[in-house]
Amino acid sequence: MAMEKLPEELLMEILSRLPVKHLLRFRSVSKYWFPLIQNPSFISLNHNRAQNNHCLLVKRLLHGGGVLSLAPNEDPINDLDISFMGDIRALQLLGPCNGVICLTRHGFHSAIVLCNPSMREFRVVPQPPSYEEYMNTGGYGFDCVTNGYKVVRFGITNPYEQYVEIYDLSTDSWREVDIVAPSDFVCNPLSCTSWNGDIYWYGFCYSGGQAIIGFSMTYEVFDEMPVPEGFDIWVMNGCGVEVSWTKIFTVGPLVGLDRPLGFRDNGEFFLDSGDGRMRSYNIGTREIKGVSSVWPSSIIGFTSSSIPREFSFSEEALNMKKK
Amino acid sequence: MASAPENEKNASAPEKKTLTLKSMINNEEFVVDEHVALQSVTIKNMVDSDCAGDVIPVPTISGEILALVIEYCKNHANPSASEDDLKKADAGIVAKDIYTLIDLVLAANFLDIKGLLEVTSQKIADSIKDLPHQDVREIFGVENDYTPEEEAAVRAEHDWAFEGFP
Numbered sequence: 001m002a003m004e005k006l007p008e009e010l011l012m013e014i015l016s017r018l019p020v021k022h023l024l025r026f027r028s029v030s031k032y033w034f035p036l037i038q039n040p041s042f043i044s045l046n047h048n049r050a051q052n053n054h055c056l057l058v059k060r061l062l063h064g065g066g067v068l069s070l071a072p073n074e075d076p077i078n079d080l081d082i083s084f085m086g087d088i089r090a091l092q093l094l095g096p097c098n099g100v101i102c103l104t105r106h107g108f109h110s111a112i113v114l115c116n117p118s119m120r121e122f123r124v125v126p127q128p129p130s131y132e133e134y135m136n137t138g139g140y141g142f143d144c145v146t147n148g149y150k151v152v153r154f155g156i157t158n159p160y161e162q163y164v165e166i167y168d169l170s171t172d173s174w175r176e177v178d179i180v181a182p183s184d185f186v187c188n189p190l191s192c193t194s195w196n197g198d199i200y201w202y203g204f205c206y207s208g209g210q211a212i213i214g215f216s217m218t219y220e221v222f223d224e225m226p227v228p229e230g231f232d233i234w235v236m237n238g239c240g241v242e243v244s245w246t247k248i249f250t251v252g253p254l255v256g257l258d259r260p261l262g263f264r265d266n267g268e269f270f271l272d273s274g275d276g277r278m279r280s281y282n283i284g285t286r287e288i289k290g291v292s293s294v295w296p297s298s299i300i301g302f303t304s305s306s307i308p309r310e311f312s313f314s315e316e317a318l319n320m321k322k323k
Numbered sequence: 324m325a326s327a328p329e330n331e332k333n334a335s336a337p338e339k340k341t342l343t344l345k346s347m348i349n350n351e352e353f354v355v356d357e358h359v360a361l362q363s364v365t366i367k368n369m370v371d372s373d374c375a376g377d378v379i380p381v382p383t384i385s386g387e388i389l390a391l392v393i394e395y396c397k398n399h400a401n402p403s404a405s406e407d408d409l410k411k412a413d414a415g416i417v418a419k420d421i422y423t424l425i426d427l428v429l430a431a432n433f434l435d436i437k438g439l440l441e442v443t444s445q446k447i448a449d450s451i452k453d454l455p456h457q458d459v460r461e462i463f464g465v466e467n468d469y470t471p472e473e474e475a476a477v478r479a480e481h482d483w484a485f486e487g488f489p
Contacts, residue, residue, distance in 0.1 A: 005464055010432055013440065017448035024481040025488065028456045031468045120483060
């Protein structure tokens with residue numbers, strides 16, 4: 001059928017509503033479509049039209065190993081091949097930030113890999129200066145002033161001294177920064193999340209009580225903020241001293257459920273129960289279900305995105321795989 | 324089809340102004356309440372700048388498509404319609420074959436009706452999502468300018484995305 005060719009802005013309007021997986025396929029349509037789909041403004045348009053793009057990245061621990069799976073809203077769950085990361089049981093999922101999640105482990109010699117699960121692409125971050133030292137945790141976020149992505153890691157050296165290091169994606173290099181993390185705070189390394197580019201960890205204070213520590217990616221400072229009480233769903237507004245909480249949903253009481261892990265769009269959310277098993281709780285029906293016979297340890301919810309080519313170094317990850 | 328309520332119950336209401344839209348493809352004419360037609364930014368600009376005569380010619384849009392556009396505008400000009408009603412009505416308007424949808428999105432773009440553009444674009448995206456890329460080429464009238472080797476190379480980059488597709 002003869003058809004009037006669609007103007008480029010209309011084509012972008014339509015294609016930007018497709019899930020990333022199908023965009024990757026449609027790059028094969030023509031040489032004209034390929035750069036259109038790779039274009040940074042198209043990528044951010046697609047990322048913001050989140051309708052089709054909510055995903056969960058789930059780390060499940062199995063007997064003798066673990067798998068990292070991608071659970072998009074519509075498609076079935078896919079396992080990602082990250083065998084090059086070695087044993088993933090202690091793997092931390094940091095972020096998400098614009099569809100990218102940072103994979104690392106706390107402890108010594110922790111490799112850091114940036115992962116775009118929706119494109120199944122990876123970028124290996126070079127070894128940090130304190131690679132030999134103990135790492136508590138890290139984070140992945142976005143500096144909205146320089147428009148740059150950053151990885152932060154902090155830990156302790158032997159003899160005891162705190163360190164904080166930052167990796168800038170744009171310069172592909174690490175630098176040490178002269179700040180200290182709040183020493184009264186013990187963070188749960190699995191609790192890292194990123195919002196508006198900044199990073200937040202949940203944990204406990206030695207002096208008693210819970211706390212949330214934030215790290216501003218723009219100003220490179222730590223910040224402590226209050227935590228709402230109870231097991232409900234709260235939305236955080238603002239940041240730093242301006243922070244306020246709005247309760248949007250009361251959960252439970254849920255006996256034996258410990259830690260919220262992530263949401264799906266269908267009103268289902270996942271919880272870690274005290275025994276380490278994962279349960280799903282449906283907000284509508286208030287039904288609790290077991291989720292496969294595995295032990296999860298982390299879930300991260302994110303909006304998938306395709307990313308500019310320069311970002312991904314899949315070949316490097318492939319080389320790592322071969323080693 | 325395009326009949327406006329003849330008798331205004333509220334006598335104090337000002338008399339409703341109408342506009343006539345004419346498809347230049349098949350010369351079909353539609354008499355529409357002005358406030359309905361003004362949801363099109365293109366028409367609003369014409370009316371505001373006094374460029375609109377008694378009959379507004381609409382080039383490149385057929386009567387069939389223009390009727391759909393007017394149906395959308397009428398629904399959305401109704402202040403008593405709930406969000407749910409509108410959603411249902413929108414779904415009905417875009418429950419069309421892909422080629423009609425493409426004509427409709429072009430019309431929404433030309434007439435500058437944001438809501439219709441969005442709902443139609445989403446429907447097109449949903450309709451092409453599970454089609455092989457070869458079919459998508461045909462629908463959008465895009466010529467395949469890859470050599471077989473080039474196409475294979477692009478595909479090889481994310482071969483997993485093609486699982487279940489030719």
